[in-house]
Amino acid sequence: MVAVAALAIAAALPLAAGPHLLTAMIVALHAAFMALAWNVAAGYAGQFSLGHSLFYGIGAYASTVLYLRLGLTPWAGMFVGAALAGIVGGLLALGVYRYKVHGIFFALVTLGAAEVAKGLADNWAFIKGPVGILLTMQNAPGDFFFLRREPYYYVALAMLVAMIVISLRLERSPLGQYFLAVREDEQAAEASGVDSYRYKTIAISLSAALTAFAGSFYAQFYLYVSPDTVLIFEPQLTMMLGTMVGGAGTAFGPVIGSLLFSGLGEALRNLPFLESTRGIVIGSKMVYAVLLIVVLIYLPGGLITLGRKGA
Amino acid sequence: MAALLDVRSVSKRFGGLQALSRVAFTVDAGEIVGLIGPNGAGKTTLFNVVTGVYPPDDGRVVFRGEDVTGAAPHRLCKLGAARTFQVSKPFATLTVLQTVRIGALNRIPDMAGATVKALEVLELMGLAGKRDEPGRTLTVMERKRLEMARALATQPSLLLLDEVAAGLRPNEIQDMIALVRSIAAGGVSVLIIEHVLEAVMRLSARIVVLNHGEVIAEGRPAELANDARVIDAYLGEAYSLA
Amino acid sequence: MIGLDVILQAGLSGLFMGSVYALIAIGFTLVFGVTNIVNFAHGHFVMGAMFVTYLLFKTLKVDPYVGLVVVLPLFFALGSLIYRLVIQRIVEAPHSAHMMVTLGLLIFIENLANLFFGGDLRGITTTYTTSSLVLGAVSVPIARLGAAAVSLAAVVGLALVLHRTSLGKAIRAAANNPEGAALVGIDVGRVYRVAFSLGTAAAALAGAVIMPFSLVSPFVGGEFILKAFVIAVLGGLGSVAGALIGGLLIGLVEALSSLYIQASLGNAIVFAILIVVLLYRPWGILGQARV
Numbered sequence: 001m002v003a004v005a006a007l008a009i010a011a012a013l014p015l016a017a018g019p020h021l022l023t024a025m026i027v028a029l030h031a032a033f034m035a036l037a038w039n040v041a042a043g044y045a046g047q048f049s050l051g052h053s054l055f056y057g058i059g060a061y062a063s064t065v066l067y068l069r070l071g072l073t074p075w076a077g078m079f080v081g082a083a084l085a086g087i088v089g090g091l092l093a094l095g096v097y098r099y100k101v102h103g104i105f106f107a108l109v110t111l112g113a114a115e116v117a118k119g120l121a122d123n124w125a126f127i128k129g130p131v132g133i134l135l136t137m138q139n140a141p142g143d144f145f146f147l148r149r150e151p152y153y154y155v156a157l158a159m160l161v162a163m164i165v166i167s168l169r170l171e172r173s174p175l176g177q178y179f180l181a182v183r184e185d186e187q188a189a190e191a192s193g194v195d196s197y198r199y200k201t202i203a204i205s206l207s208a209a210l211t212a213f214a215g216s217f218y219a220q221f222y223l224y225v226s227p228d229t230v231l232i233f234e235p236q237l238t239m240m241l242g243t244m245v246g247g248a249g250t251a252f253g254p255v256i257g258s259l260l261f262s263g264l265g266e267a268l269r270n271l272p273f274l275e276s277t278r279g280i281v282i283g284s285k286m287v288y289a290v291l292l293i294v295v296l297i298y299l300p301g302g303l304i305t306l307g308r309k310g311a
Numbered sequence: 312m313a314a315l316l317d318v319r320s321v322s323k324r325f326g327g328l329q330a331l332s333r334v335a336f337t338v339d340a341g342e343i344v345g346l347i348g349p350n351g352a353g354k355t356t357l358f359n360v361v362t363g364v365y366p367p368d369d370g371r372v373v374f375r376g377e378d379v380t381g382a383a384p385h386r387l388c389k390l391g392a393a394r395t396f397q398v399s400k401p402f403a404t405l406t407v408l409q410t411v412r413i414g415a416l417n418r419i420p421d422m423a424g425a426t427v428k429a430l431e432v433l434e435l436m437g438l439a440g441k442r443d444e445p446g447r448t449l450t451v452m453e454r455k456r457l458e459m460a461r462a463l464a465t466q467p468s469l470l471l472l473d474e475v476a477a478g479l480r481p482n483e484i485q486d487m488i489a490l491v492r493s494i495a496a497g498g499v500s501v502l503i504i505e506h507v508l509e510a511v512m513r514l515s516a517r518i519v520v521l522n523h524g525e526v527i528a529e530g531r532p533a534e535l536a537n538d539a540r541v542i543d544a545y546l547g548e549a550y551s552l553a
Numbered sequence: 554m555i556g557l558d559v560i561l562q563a564g565l566s567g568l569f570m571g572s573v574y575a576l577i578a579i580g581f582t583l584v585f586g587v588t589n590i591v592n593f594a595h596g597h598f599v600m601g602a603m604f605v606t607y608l609l610f611k612t613l614k615v616d617p618y619v620g621l622v623v624v625l626p627l628f629f630a631l632g633s634l635i636y637r638l639v640i641q642r643i644v645e646a647p648h649s650a651h652m653m654v655t656l657g658l659l660i661f662i663e664n665l666a667n668l669f670f671g672g673d674l675r676g677i678t679t680t681y682t683t684s685s686l687v688l689g690a691v692s693v694p695i696a697r698l699g700a701a702a703v704s705l706a707a708v709v710g711l712a713l714v715l716h717r718t719s720l721g722k723a724i725r726a727a728a729n730n731p732e733g734a735a736l737v738g739i740d741v742g743r744v745y746r747v748a749f750s751l752g753t754a755a756a757a758l759a760g761a762v763i764m765p766f767s768l769v770s771p772f773v774g775g776e777f778i779l780k781a782f783v784i785a786v787l788g789g790l791g792s793v794a795g796a797l798i799g800g801l802l803i804g805l806v807e808a809l810s811s812l813y814i815q816a817s818l819g820n821a822i823v824f825a826i827l828i829v830v831l832l833y834r835p836w837g838i839l840g841q842a843r844v
Contacts, residue, residue, distance in 0.1 A: 048649045099832040103648045104591050108782055109831045112824040115779065119821025130817070174416050174425070181413045184402035184446075191362065191396070193388035193417035193465050233775070237656070244653050282668045289661035296654050297642045 010157055014150045021267060022149050026221065028263030029156035034214040034235060035242035035254035036163045041207035042240075043248035044176060046183025047200055048103075051110030052239055054117045055085040055208040057231040059215025061121075064133055064225050067143065074144035078216030082209040089208025093201040118231040132226025135219065144220045152221055159213065160255070166210075167251035179203055183249075211239075238262060241288070245295050247302025256303055261288055313376055315340045315469055315500050316361070316392070321370035323353075323360055323524075330356045331367065332524040338469065343491070343501040345515030345532075347508065349544055352521040354504040355397055358471055362394045363387045375468065388417055393467035395458040397474045397504075401446030407433065407457060408442040414464030429464055436460040436490070451478055459490070469500045476507040488513055512536075520544065555812055558690040563808045565691055571804020572701035573759050576708055577777055578784035578796040580755030583711070586791025587728040587748040588644060590651045594658035596778030598753050602628055602760030603769040604666055610677045610764070617679065617764045618699070624761045625754055632753025636746045644745065659774065666771035674768040682765050700762040707758050708797055711751070715793065724748055728791065783827045789840020798838060 014022055034056070041047045062081030066072040072080070096109055122130045137145035146152060170176040178199045181189035186196045214235075219225045241261050247253020268284050271277050299305055314337035323331040331353045338344045346354050360367045361374075366381030373379065374392055393414075402410045411432055415425040433439045436456045441449065449457060455475050462470055476487050488510050495501050495514075505511035511518065512532045520528040520535065522544040528535055535541050581595045602624050609615040609623065639658065643650050681699070685692040715721035726734040727744040735741050756777075784803050788795025803823065810819040830837065 042649075048652070050652075096832065101831060101835065104652075105831050105835050107648070107652065108786065109828050111779075111782070112828040112831070115824040116821045116828070119817045119819075119824065122817035123815055123821075172422060174420060174422060177409065177413050177416060177422075180405055180409070181402060184405055185400045187364070187384075188396065188400040188402065188461075189413070190384035191388060191394055192414045192461055193385050194413065195383070195385045197383075240653065240656070244649075279668065282664045285664040286661050286668070289657045289664065292657040292660070293639055293654050296646075296650055296657070297639070300646065300650065 007161070011154075014153050019149055020271070022153055024263055024267035024269075026149070026153050026156050027266040028259045029153070029160045030214060030217055030221070031238050031242055031262035032255045032258035033156070033160045033163050033217075034211060034239045035246070035258045036160075036167055036251070037207055037210035037214060038236075038239035039167070039207075039243045039248060039250075039254045040170065040179075040210060041203045043243055043250070043254070044170065044183065045179035045200060045203035047203055047207075048107050049110040049204065049207075050107045050236060051112070051114035052207070052211050053231055053233060053236045054110075054114040055089055055211040056215040056218070056235040057117065057121070057225075057227070058085040058088060058208075059212025060219040060225045060230040061127055061133075061215075062212070063144075063216040064135060064219045065127065068133065068135070073142055074216060074220055075142075078144070078213055081216050082212040085212035085215075086205045086209035090201055090205035093204035097197050097200050114231065114233075114236070118227050121227040121231055128226075130227055132224060132229065135223040135225075137223070144216075156217065159217065163210065164251055164255065171251060175199070175202070180249075241292060243302075245292055245303060247304030250302070250304050253302045253304035260303075314338060314373075315342075315375060316502065317373040318357070318361065319371045319373065321357070321360055321367040321372065323356055323365070323367050330524050331360065333370070334521070334524070334526055335370075336519045336526060336529060338500055338502050340468070340500055341495075341498075342516050343495050343503065343514050345511035345518040346502060346504045346521065347506070347511055347518060348521035348527075350506075351523075352544075353524040354521055355473060356524075357521070358394055358473055358504065361387075362392060362471065388465055388467070391466075391468035392471065393462035393465045393469070394471035395455075395462050395473050395475060397477075399451075399454040399458045401449060401454055401457055403447040404445055406443050406445055407438055407449070407460075410446055410457060411438075411460045411464045414461040415466075417465035428466075432460050432464045435493075436463070452483055455479075455487075456490075459494075463494065463499070467499060469502060470494065472501060472503040472505075474504055474506055476505055476510040479507075484510055559812065560809065562691050563812050564805060565693065566697065567805040567808025568801055569694075569697040569701040569804070570808065571801040572704040572708075573763055573800075574780050574784055574804050575797045575800025576704040576755055576759045578781045578788070578800050579708060579711060579793050580752035580759075581778075581781040582785040582788070582791055582796045583755070583793065584749050584752040585785065586793075587724055588640075588745045590640060590644065590749075591648065591655065592658075592749075592752070593652060593655035593778060594662060594774075595655075595752065595756055595781055596776065597659050597662040597774035598628065598632075598756035599760040599777045600666065600769060600771065600774040601631075601662060602757035603764050603767065603773070604670060605757075606761045606764040607675055607677055607769060610679070617677075617761050618703070621758065621761055624757050628757030629750045629754040632750035633746055635753070636749040640749060641742065641745070659778075663771050663774060670771065672770060672772070674770045676768045677764055679765045694766065696765040700759075700766070703762045704759060707755065708793070711755065712793060714751075720747065780823075783823055785837075786827060786835070787830055787837055789837030792837065792839045795837050795839035 013025060038052050041049055059078065059081040062084050063074040063077030066077040066080060067074050092113060101109055121127060127133065137143050140146050178194050181192065181194050182196045182199050190196050215230060218230060242258030243254040245261065246255065246257020265284060269277060269281050295303060316338040318334060318336055320333045320335045321331055322333055334357060348354055359365055361372050363382045363384040363386065371378055371380045374390055379387055408429055412425045412429040415428040419425045419428055433442055436459060438456055438460060441453065459475065476484050479487060484507060491501060491514055503511060503514060515532060518532055518535055519526055520541050527540045527544060528538050577599055581592060584590055584592050605624055606617045606620050609620040610617060639654060643654050681695045684695040686695065715725060723739045723744050726739055727741045731741050780803060784799035785796055788799030807819060810822060
């Protein structure tokens with residue numbers, strides 16, 4: 001019932017918040033969604049990918065291009081983007097896992113993949129290369145576009161709630177158990193009948209598809225996509241920070257971590273009552289960096305372990 | 312009658328080392344077969360080849376009439392061959408129940424059913440009290456039991472045990488012998504690697520002796536006790552039939 | 554058609570930059586080979602040294618090469634400090650923790666630089682910044698030649714330390730077998746710290762000597778670490794000689810490909826090479842296949 005109360009508060013928030021705080025909240029919810037998406041592969045299945053910006057970018061570009069070229073509403077386009085990302089992720093995984101890459105090697109392969117994608121995108125005229133695409137929307141709300149800021153908040157909130165539910169259901173499903181087994185000990189998992197190759201691939205594919213939704217939301221919120229905004233390391237960093245600080249492998253850890261990092265971070269930017277917040281923003285990032293390091297050293301399970309008895 | 316497990320002239324080489332050389336033997340349904348030999352004889356390598364960790368260079372592995380040479384480990388498990396690891400590999404952060412349930416999911420694809428099966432096996436293995444403890448907090452003996460529980464939960468027709476009696480105190484060894492006997496009585500055939508000769512001599516209907524990757528003797532425990540080749544291989548080690 | 558002299562010029566430039574890349578990569582691969590830690594912040598050490606060099610030049614008119622007298626010990630000490638404060642506490646942790654912690658360091662250093670210097674690109678102009686030696690068809694930029702020469706000298710120096718000194722022996726022993734090394738009385742923790750400090754100093758040296766012909770901003774660190782990854786993997790993680798070869802190779806590939814294609818495409822190619830190496834030959838050119 002805590003959940004219902006939290007939801008009620010969350011739903012009522014826009015009524016009390018000014019536009020600045022509202023934007024911060026939207027950014028935080030978006031970050032939490034992304035973190036949970038990455039968490040599916042990295043937290044539950046232990047596949048520490050550094051290339052998720054690739055999937056974020058696919059989502060952002062897919063719904064955008066489909067809208068501008070075919071007039072397909074991004075409400076539908078984002079599902080196409082997710083499917084595309086899922087396929088790309090799946091193919092990538094199928095190819096990579098055949099070579100039994102683990103740990104840092106796997107991480108570097110995924111990083112390489114994202115970098116290759118960015119390089120190619122910068123040279124692909126179809127998506128306007130480095131110049132990027134500016135979105136001009138025709139219909140609100142049919143085209144996933146709103147004239148006011150509040151609806152974006154509710155969409156982001158709905159997406160996050162859905163993602164939390166998906167995570168919780170995953171945790172309680174056989175698929176989730178297979179992910180955990182693969183994460184803990186692949187050899188022992190195999191000996192227990194778990195097809196690790198298959199489930200690692202599913203984990204990446206699923207995680208990729210979910211990440212793409214976040215990319216589409218980004219495109220619709222900021223109305224501009226380019227390789228330098230969606231295919232850089234930034235989204236990856238956001239996902240990782242929120243998840244690792246909050247608690248990887250849990251449904252609420254990444255939410256806590258993201259709300260803390262991204263929400264607060266955004267809120268400190270452009271504070272309405274301060275002339276220049278540059279120093280505060282930069283300083284806060286330094287504080288976050290220290291917090292990240294401290295948490296990783298002393299609370300390797302993430303902040304969420306504070307709420308539980310010592311493991 | 313066709314054997315449950317038929318290892319046919321299996322060979323395996325690692326660089327300059329011939330780990331297995333034309334190893335051949337069978338395990339019939341309902342048997343407990345012991346696999347002994349000095350350190351480095353190739354016993355665990357044989358387990359790894361049989362369960363698909365790596366394929367043999369030569370020879371075939373036939374399980375339940377199907378050629379499973381080189382098949383992935385999860386496939387062997389699905390077909391009914393489950394193994395434990397010499398150095399137990401618990402799922403460190405998962406609870407005892409979660410761990411065994413993953414094994415149970417092998418045959419029972421839903422969470423509720425798998426949980427019931429897992430609890431059943433935990434009860435049998437005496438670990439029910441530890442169901443919510445994370446794997447890494449268990450003692451050595453408990454980890455061995457957990458290994459066996461997880462393997463049992465997969466509902467195998469053949470259980471491959473790798474040195475489950477190692478490092479145990481005398482009373483624990485007796486418990487382990489009784490445990491393996493009751494598992495076999497439940498209809499599961501067993502292939503057991505063991506260094507604690509007392510355990511393997513008491514449990515096995517038949518014993519296969521490995522040395523330097525070759526089968527040097529095979530037969531009933533009583534027959535082998537005086538076999539010159541076996542004694543030779545264990546030169547310096549004293550043992551007796553209890 | 555691009556003329557031979559242009560290709561030669563590019564090739565030379567590539568070898569020069571490649572020497573510097575090699576030094577940076579060697580610092581990175583040394584740390585990984587010895588402590589098994591992937592230091593994401595390695596490129597930011599380069600950036601840090603660039604800024605310190607910049608500062609010394611702008612405020613005290615100290616030449617970058619002279620400034621090494623300050624920069625090298627400073628960054629060696631910084632490396633040691635960072636190791637003691639942070640790194641040594643996560644040595645035993647899984648790779649994911651290494652990556653996240655060093656990412657945290659990266660963020661800290663980047664924002665520290667941003668706070669003090671702002672986000673704009675800055676450069677210095679020494680007396681030799683634009684000088685070149687003309688040798689036939691090619692012109693040899695003095696600044697780049699100097700950077701390459703110093704980098705290669707440092708590589709040789711490092712190799713000598715590793716193979717001719719007792720410290721070097723201890724480092725190689727600890728890299729090969731930490732438990733065994735501890736058993737024969739080697740202070741593995743200290744060896745790790747020294748290795749990390751050496752790696753940091755190597756990055757700093759590279760940063761200092763490229764300052765005469767490069768621009769620095771808080772955000773240039775990323776490029777350096779990405780290159781270091783590729784080179785270290787290509788040469789074989791943990792292999793100093795491999796990183797040298799890899800560095801020169803990547804420098805050449807980068808310079809020559811820039812003649813024909815966009816830089817961003819060249820970048821994509823370099824990463825495609827990384828992926829191929831990771832999949833087919835993860836132990837690199839000179840590394841040894843390890844389980």
